[in-house]
Amino acid sequence: MYDIVIVGGGPAGATLSRLISNKYKVLLLEKRSFQRPLYSGAQKCCGGLLAPDAQKMLASFGLGLPKKVIIGPQLFAVRTIDFDNSLERYYQRHYINIDREEFDLWLESLIPSNVGIINGAVYKGHNILKDYVMVEFIKDGKKHTEECRLIVGADGAFSMVRRCISSGKSFDKTYLAVQEWFESSIDFNFYGAVFDSEITDFYSWIIPKEQCLIIGSALKPGPEAVAKFELLKRRLEAYGFNLEKSIRKNGTYLLRPANISQICPGNDKTGLIGEAAGFISPSSAEGFSYAFRSAAAMAEALNQDIKKYFDLYRKFSRKLYMNITLKRLKSPFMYDKLLRKTVMKSGFMSIDIKG
Numbered sequence: 594m595y596d597i598v599i600v601g602g603g604p605a606g607a608t609l610s611r612l613i614s615n616k617y618k619v620l621l622l623e624k625r626s627f628q629r630p631l632y633s634g635a636q637k638c639c640g641g642l643l644a645p646d647a648q649k650m651l652a653s654f655g656l657g658l659p660k661k662v663i664i665g666p667q668l669f670a671v672r673t674i675d676f677d678n679s680l681e682r683y684y685q686r687h688y689i690n691i692d693r694e695e696f697d698l699w700l701e702s703l704i705p706s707n708v709g710i711i712n713g714a715v716y717k718g719h720n721i722l723k724d725y726v727m728v729e730f731i732k733d734g735k736k737h738t739e740e741c742r743l744i745v746g747a748d749g750a751f752s753m754v755r756r757c758i759s760s761g762k763s764f765d766k767t768y769l770a771v772q773e774w775f776e777s778s779i780d781f782n783f784y785g786a787v788f789d790s791e792i793t794d795f796y797s798w799i800i801p802k803e804q805c806l807i808i809g810s811a812l813k814p815g816p817e818a819v820a821k822f823e824l825l826k827r828r829l830e831a832y833g834f835n836l837e838k839s840i841r842k843n844g845t846y847l848l849r850p851a852n853i854s855q856i857c858p859g860n861d862k863t864g865l866i867g868e869a870a871g872f873i874s875p876s877s878a879e880g881f882s883y884a885f886r887s888a889a890a891m892a893e894a895l896n897q898d899i900k901k902y903f904d905l906y907r908k909f910s911r912k913l914y915m916n917i918t919l920k921r922l923k924s925p926f927m928y929d930k931l932l933r934k935t936v937m938k939s940g941f942m943s944i945d946i947k948g
């Protein structure tokens with residue numbers, strides 16, 4: 594019997610697996626097999642930009658990125674395109690452009706050998722019994738079960754673990770994030786943020802990755818999502834982007850906590866970390882730093898006392914709740930058309946691009 598079963602080996606699950614004390618017997622279940630070539634099977638739909646808060650967390654873990662995770666070009670500015678107000682501005686930002694699959698593979702490689710890892714394992718559900726938790730998963734088409742004292746869901750925005758404990762209740766503000774990769778020969782050395790209220794009340798983005806350009810958008814789920822994404826592409830083409838050669842397209846859910854009451858840390862037998870718990874920035878959808886911080890808080894709680902872990906986890910993750918509240922306060926300046934127009938027109942904090 595395991596002490597802890599962790600579902601999901603993304604940034605949150607891999608970090609918890611790495612930081613958890615070796616006094617516990619731990620099993621990590623991850624549905625991706627991470628077989629090369631990496632983009633041939635299931636992959637995480639993500640922009641793959643490490644923001645300063647996530648860089649700070651990696652620094653606090655004493656980690657530096659290996660070369661194979663870093664992808665060109667490195668970006669030092671956001672090009673903000675506001676279709677609502679016909680405005681464009683550049684702002685200095687320090688991102689690290691990464692290959693998301695290589696990043697997750699690297700994070701998994703840092704997990705100590707005492708943690709059992711099963712790749713290609715798809716969690717299907719769990720039952721809380723009197724003295725233990727029974728976890729069900731599928732591997733190679735066969736059903737398996739494992740027993741543990743505690744299950745931790747680190748299985749992302751569409752967390753089955755969260756849905757298993759909240760009786761099918763879903764997150765109030767969920768977006769459908771769509772990304773399409775295009776072959777590109779242009780020199781686009783910015784992170785593009787696109788605001789257009791006809792497309793979404795959140796935002797769309799343009800991210801260069803070596804010889805490719807990712808066009809992405811966080812859309813309202815429903816029958817209109819496809820048409821809205823097509824409209825975005827048409828507007829960007831009219832704006833000068835060449836989107837002729839599509840390479841791949843994928844999508845996933847993206848949470849946007851409307852307030853901290855939507856954060857779900859779990860309960861005494863089922864913990865939740867990362868985006869599964871709802872930890873993500875509601876203003877920018879930056880999620881790596883929240884995945885790292887919630888995983889570190891969970892590891893600290895478990896390493897102190899597994900029996901009291903839930904109260905300890907809530908205590909150690911308190912700052913994350915505050916952080917989400919602060920990000921929500923920042924949101925109107927980005928998403929209210931008039932406020933954004935005033936800020937962008939003023940040129941406040943913007944930089945000039947020469948040449």
Ligand SMILES: Cc1cc2nc3c(=O)[nH]c(=O)nc-3n(C[C@H](O)[C@H](O)[C@H](O)COP(=O)(O)OP(=O)(O)OC[C@H]3O[C@@H](n4cnc5c(N)ncnc54)[C@H](O)[C@@H]3O)c2cc1C
Pocket residue numbers: 600601602603604605606622623624625637638639640641642643644647714715716717747748749750753770771772809845846847866867868869873878879880881882884
């Ligand atoms: C389109 C898009 C772009 C984004 N861009 C950025 C960005 O540039 N920078 C940034 O900081 N954040 C970004 N985010 C947010 C960021 O990707 C997430 O917040 C972050 O990955 C959360 O980490 P996590 O470990 O909690 O969840 P995830 O990264 O979603 O990891 C969940 C893991 O669980 C596994 N899993 C899921 N279900 C099961 C199951 N049933 N059984 C077994 N395993 C399972 C998955 O394979 C995955 O490995 C973006 C999000 C989206 C949707």
